Amino acid sequence: MTLQQLRYIIALDEHRHFAKAAEVCMVTQPGLTIQLKNLEEELGIKIFDRDKVPLKPTLAGREIIIRARKTLHEVDGIRDFVIGQKDDLEGTVTLGVISTLSPYLIPQFMKEVRTRAPKMHFIIKEMNTSQLIESVLTGAIDVALMATPTGHLLLREHVVFNEPFVAFLNEGHAMGDNAFYEIKPGDTQNLLLLRQEYCFNAQLLDICGINKGNEFMGEQFNYDISSVETLKNMVRAGLGFAIVPELSLAHDADAHYKRFKEPAPSREISLVVSDNFIRKLLLEKMKEAIWEVLPASLKEGKKYRRIQWNDSPYFINAVSSLK
Template identity: 35%
Template sequence: MTITQLYYVLAVAENQNFTKAAEKCFVTQPTLSMQIQKLEDELDVQIFDRSKKPIELTDVGKKIVIQARNIVNESYRIQDIVDQQKGFIGGEFKLGIIPTVMPTLLPMFLKAFIKKHPKVKLKIEELTTEEIITRINDGHLDAAIAATPLEEENIKERALFYEPFVCYIPQGHRLHGKSKIEIADLDIDDMLLLEDGHCFREGVINLCKAFKDHTDDEFQLESGSIETLIKLSNEGLGMTLLPYLHTLDMRENEKKNLHYFSEPSPAREVSIIFHKSELKMQIIESLQEVIAGIIRGAIAFQDVKIISPIHKK
């Protein structure tokens, strides 16, 4: 049994196709198939049911894949140990960022991080929280920046900052004249929301449900972007809630519609998250240090109440 064979097994399990798996592993399909067949012969079991289209794992194959992923991850740790011993911070690093954090946070830290660590090749993707969790568990992301806590057994979280919620209330709205907003003032029925799949949406829903009992089918108007929510609100179609960093670069005429909550302000916890196997920790720790140093000057709020991003029924 070799680590390469286990790596090939993981590739086939993910792609459910020998040809696609071979392409991902940069080997020929006969080579990959032969190595997996050797492993199956050695173990005297069938890992894959080749009669199914697409290919499926057998019952024992599912258990083998779980263990194979642990072994392959641990093999990567050896290179990590060597890199840390040498003080080397470099190589490819795959980072996921949720959509409501990406446009505001990434421009703040990316240039500083690249300048500090030019040997790190960052590959950054904008992904939903659900996609991030799947990819971290499958070993396809080294880390991610997401709203927490997520309560995922295999994922560790390190808080980067606490980002308050800010109300965007257009003129003519019942709350526009209030200097400070209370959570009890919110009514989900006149709230513009992000589309399903955004964790910030779930945070807003959880915040409103703390005081009023509503069901998801009452929500009327949703959008895929915060910018669109602001435009819809400007048209008098309702108020919305924004993450604080989104308010920093707004036009002056739109800033007049910003209203802050009474303390403690509801806020989301934004963290760097990674698999509990803790691979590439030297890069993760450096990202945490760079982001924390930059964000400290942007968010001065201290007295906050963390709102969960997890969907609550």
Template identity: 35%
Template sequence: MTITQLQYVLAVAEYQNFTLAAEKCFVTQPTLSMQVQKLEDELDILIFDRSKKPISITEAGRKIVSQAKNIVNEAERIRDIVDQEKGFIGGEYSLGIIPTIMPTLLPMFLKTFINKYPKVNLIVKEQSTESLIRNIQDGHLDGGIAATPLEIEFIRERPLYYEPFVGYVPPQHRLRDQKFLKPEELDISDILLLQDGHCFRDGVVNLCKSRGDYRDEHFQLHSGSFETLINLSDEGLGMTLLPYLNTLVLDDRKKGNLMHFQSPPPAREVSLIYHKNELKIQITEAIKDVISAVVRGAITFQDVQIISPINK
């Protein structure tokens, strides 16, 4: 029994197809099939039922797959221990970032990170929070950046910064004459929202629910990007709420439509999340340190009110 054989078993269990599993493991299909067969012969038990399409896992195979995940993870931990002892920060690291954070945060820290840690092959993927969680659990991502708290048992959350909500209010809007926005004055019926699946949208909904008169039928316009929401707002179709970092890249004309909340402003907690097994923790810590340093100068708010990203 070898670690490589167990890795092949995990790939077949995930993709339920020997050809696809071989592609993902960067080996030929005959090589992968032969190694899985050798392991089954050694154990004298079938892990996979090949008579079904897609391939299914036998009852005994499920127990073996579960244990194989633990063994492969522990083997990876040995490499981590050696790297940490040597002070080495390098290798491949897959990082997922949710869509409402990636466009503003990635340009802020990526160049600094790759210059400081040239031996890290950072693979960045834009994914929804749901996909981040699933891929961290399955081992397809080493870490992620998302709005928290998520309160998931197998995930650790390391807060990076707290990003206030900012109103984008066109001149003709009823709240434009106010000096500051107040959560109790918001009306969900004239707030342009991101489409379902975005945690920032859920945060705005939760903020408006605090008024006590929230109703689903008020939702009329959903969009997939903040730029679209801003353009719709400029057309007089309502106001919208933006994460603070998104407001820094607006032109001067659009910045004239920004309104801040009274203190403490509602805000989202943005965290670096990763599996509790803490594999590749030295790279995770390096990412956290770089992001915390570059954002510290951009967001100077002291007191904020954290709004949950979970739709309640």
């Protein structure tokens, strides 16, 4: 078994196609096929089901691929250790970002981080919370920018800032003339949620004092969306209301929103890495870049009520149903 063989099976898992994987690995397709066959014969296990289109890992193959990712992550960690020892800000880092934050922060962050780490190459991936956690643990990404705490013992969380939630209302909402928004019993049936964003939804339900998810749009239709912008447009169309992160309103000149009274509910945003991540200088530069591009309102040191999600019954049940 060689490290190169492990890289080949990871490429096959990512692309599910021999020709594409071979191209990425800069090897001929026959050469990749032979190496896969050699590895399968050595292990005595089929890693991929070649009868499936697209290519699909076998049950045992999935476990081998997970372990291969961890192994290569450790190997790459040796290289990163040398770089970290020299405090060099060079090389490539893969940053995963929660999808409810990425559109509103990453463009400004990337412009700023260029000045602080000009020799670093960043690969940005949008993911939901569950995907971010799994990807950091397996080494598929190096750093996650996400809501915390995760509650995971193998992850290290470096808090960057707190982002308050605000109520996004349509023009005719009964609370439109109030100074602050307060949850009313009837409002919960009109709360719009994001499908697949279980962490985000768990926080919203906590704010509303609800411990389980419902079909909030009633029986007329269900929806399957994952964009805060789509939620806001649904509110504008009079189809309910939304609780959204404050950064999502930065460019909304016509936004109809109300803040919550202090201590306002907020989510803690952190850079999350595995417990063997050692590039402390890189994390510091990333934190500085993020802080620099935040609006002044998020730097004022206001009192917030941090909304956790990892112990929410809704989150636990939602994630369990995916397994």
